[in-house]
Amino acid sequence: MTCSKRLQVGFKPWAAAARTCQLYEVKYRLCRSTGKMSERGEVEVTSSVNQSSVTNHTEVDGLTNCDQVGTAAKLFFIIVYSLVFLVGLLLNGFIMKFYFCRGHRQASSSIVVYLKNLAAADFLLCLCLLLRIINYASSTVAVRLVYCNFGSILFFLNIYASIMFMCYIAANRYLKVVRGTSGTHILQTVQAAHIVCTVTWVLLLAMSSTFIILSFHTQKPLTSDPVNCEVIHSDQLIYFHKVMHGCACAVFVFFLVSLVFFYYSTSRRVMLAQRSQPASSSSKKLVKSHRKILVLVCVFCFCFVPYHLVRLSKAFLWRYCSWRKVLYYLMEVSIIMSVLNICLDPLLYFIFCKAFRTRLSQRLGSRK
Numbered sequence: 001m002t003c004s005k006r007l008q009v010g011f012k013p014w015a016a017a018a019r020t021c022q023l024y025e026v027k028y029r030l031c032r033s034t035g036k037m038s039e040r041g042e043v044e045v046t047s048s049v050n051q052s053s054v055t056n057h058t059e060v061d062g063l064t065n066c067d068q069v070g071t072a073a074k075l076f077f078i079i080v081y082s083l084v085f086l087v088g089l090l091l092n093g094f095i096m097k098f099y100f101c102r103g104h105r106q107a108s109s110s111i112v113v114y115l116k117n118l119a120a121a122d123f124l125l126c127l128c129l130l131l132r133i134i135n136y137a138s139s140t141v142a143v144r145l146v147y148c149n150f151g152s153i154l155f156f157l158n159i160y161a162s163i164m165f166m167c168y169i170a171a172n173r174y175l176k177v178v179r180g181t182s183g184t185h186i187l188q189t190v191q192a193a194h195i196v197c198t199v200t201w202v203l204l205l206a207m208s209s210t211f212i213i214l215s216f217h218t219q220k221p222l223t224s225d226p227v228n229c230e231v232i233h234s235d236q237l238i239y240f241h242k243v244m245h246g247c248a249c250a251v252f253v254f255f256l257v258s259l260v261f262f263y264y265s266t267s268r269r270v271m272l273a274q275r276s277q278p279a280s281s282s283s284k285k286l287v288k289s290h291r292k293i294l295v296l297v298c299v300f301c302f303c304f305v306p307y308h309l310v311r312l313s314k315a316f317l318w319r320y321c322s323w324r325k326v327l328y329y330l331m332e333v334s335i336i337m338s339v340l341n342i343c344l345d346p347l348l349y350f351i352f353c354k355a356f357r358t359r360l361s362q363r364l365g366s367r368k
Contacts, residue, residue: 092342215237310334
């Protein structure tokens with residue numbers, strides 16, 4: 001008879017002791033079945049922990065090997081980024097001089113306000129591209145820390161600033177086509193454009209500031225030269241980075257759908273105008289506005305859609321080592337397409353801003 005049964009035969013005050021005894025018997029049987037009460041069991045636990053530690057180190061080394069990039073690929077990306085940087089700096093330097101010189105400080109229309117902010121975002125993106133080039137060219141810890149904590153977030157901040165300002169321009173043209181001669185919409189006023197641009201910059205700067213502050217407060221201690229930014233960033237920062245990119249992708253999808261809607265609506269409006277009054281001046285103006293929106297949509301889709309498609313694929317396939325290098329190269333190519341935006345946006349300034357076209361014609365005419 002076990003101790004619990006002997007106690008249960010006795011008086012009621014012994015009931016609590018019986019329950020305690022039963023509990024110890026259950027624990028004893030469990031410990032005997034798992035073998036964890038002996039010293040041999042303790043050794044097994046220790047060896048299990050050591051084996052887990054070795055496995056974790058092996059996984060980390062494997063992921064590091066997956067992230068290794070060839071010298072030829074690095075050289076290729078450095079050359080391409082450098083060419084884009086030089087062309088973008090030249091074009092955007094001229095545009096910044098035009099928009100922010102004395103004669104053009106006061107915006108005459110809402111479209112000029114958006115174009116000015118787009119020019120500023122492109123110029124800043126061009127400067128951030130220089131940090132990306134230096135990060136590729138150098139493998140020092142100091143350069144990697146500066147890029148991972150500052151350069152990467154500011155780089156993508158200006159990419160999304162360009163995305164948003166391009167969509168504001170498309171919305172402005174859409175309102176002009178749809179409303180026609182029925183008056184100026186409140187969102188087409190210069191004051192509204194200034195408010196929209198200010199709110200946009202504040203939101204983007206708030207997100208980037210949060211990222212930078214978190215990166216400094218939660219940075220991992222470095223034991224070797226970091227291969228990529230994930231080695232430096234803490235788990236909290238990586239999680240925040242994923243949330244931030246998820247929100248950014250949702251914003252991109254919203255703006256992409258809006259652009260398609262704007263283009264479809266203006267196409268229908270132009271089609272109806274051409275059927276009713278094909279030779280009228282208003283019909284010709286609508287056709288011009290429609291072409292402008294088409295150019296903007298083409299630049300937008302070429303520059304930004306591939307990046308977000310690769311980003312979506314990366315979210316699901318990055319954990320597999322066999323896909324990591326493929327996704328890495330696809331991501332770099334899509335980023336190159338995104339930064340080509342700084343070379344293609346001057347085409348938008350030429351199309352949407354009459355004053356810019358006039359100034360450029362005068363500059364070219366004076367050289368002849």
